[in-house]
Amino acid sequence: MDPTKLGATPILKKESTSQVYSSWHVGRDERITTMLHEISGRVVGPIRVEDFLNEYLPKVPEPCPKCTTETGQKHRTFSASKSEFAMYKPWFCPNLELVDAHNTPVVDLGGKQVKPDIQIYSANCRRSGLSDMTQTEMIVEFKFTPEDDTFKDNRPSFFKHSSNTAHDTLGQITLYATAHQAAQFWTHVFLVLVFPKYARFMHWDRSGVIVTEEVSFSNPSYIEFFWQFNHVKPDVCGMDTTATEFPHNHPIVAKAKRSLGVEDVD
Numbered sequence: 001m002d003p004t005k006l007g008a009t010p011i012l013k014k015e016s017t018s019q020v021y022s023s024w025h026v027g028r029d030e031r032i033t034t035m036l037h038e039i040s041g042r043v044v045g046p047i048r049v050e051d052f053l054n055e056y057l058p059k060v061p062e063p064c065p066k067c068t069t070e071t072g073q074k075h076r077t078f079s080a081s082k083s084e085f086a087m088y089k090p091w092f093c094p095n096l097e098l099v100d101a102h103n104t105p106v107v108d109l110g111g112k113q114v115k116p117d118i119q120i121y122s123a124n125c126r127r128s129g130l131s132d133m134t135q136t137e138m139i140v141e142f143k144f145t146p147e148d149d150t151f152k153d154n155r156p157s158f159f160k161h162s163s164n165t166a167h168d169t170l171g172q173i174t175l176y177a178t179a180h181q182a183a184q185f186w187t188h189v190f191l192v193l194v195f196p197k198y199a200r201f202m203h204w205d206r207s208g209v210i211v212t213e214e215v216s217f218s219n220p221s222y223i224e225f226f227w228q229f230n231h232v233k234p235d236v237c238g239m240d241t242t243a244t245e246f247p248h249n250h251p252i253v254a255k256a257k258r259s260l261g262v263e264d265v266d
Helices: 030-039 049-056 069-080 164-183 220-231 251-260
Strands: 043-047 096-100 118-122 138-142 189-194 198-205 208-212
Touching: 030 164, 043 049, 049 198, 049 208, 049 220, 096 220, 138 164, 164 189, 164 198
Parallel strands: 043 208, 138 189
Antiparallel strands: 096 118, 118 138, 189 198, 198 208
């Protein structure tokens, strides 16, 4: 099956290795395999979505909007989408800026490109462009076919081993979560993996990842996840509020540079 016709991420065109973080196993970067091995044994799931929200994104005083008929119709178009990119348009996220960055690569700390499909920013952030990992608050990755889903509910192991792309998806999103945490001071990050008929919510920290069961778009918890993420305090979202940015000319900055042997760069 030709992934370019399915609209898989990313579009590979003529060079199978033109995008190093493709989840297509023929053209993947070797670090996808490395990340897959790194995360193996550190995945917990499937977690009931209600338990996931109670633990990581508790209810907020602001009443969550109900999933209206219009919202439901928008989400039902996922299953009718003819490509992955067509799935981006009906996305719903209150009071946060949601940016389609799938065609705007950003260089991670390893010097290679990452291209998450959707990056969610605070509405008042100062991002430098469509894709700015230093300002991203959450990453959303779309997959057009359930065969790309690493996980399978109602199986003892929770892992689906039937396709190479299913394995590669886990390596790919591990790269994205790692790049997100490396670019900012976060204690943990959330990531959403979206398929035509359901989504999975993920809580990543440096010990591993917690993954929910399949969450259908008609499930109220689907809307609650984003609503509560939008309203909880920054530390609940994952921001390390103990980290402090010092002015360039602060004495402690000069001391740190001397200790590290770092010279000023104009």
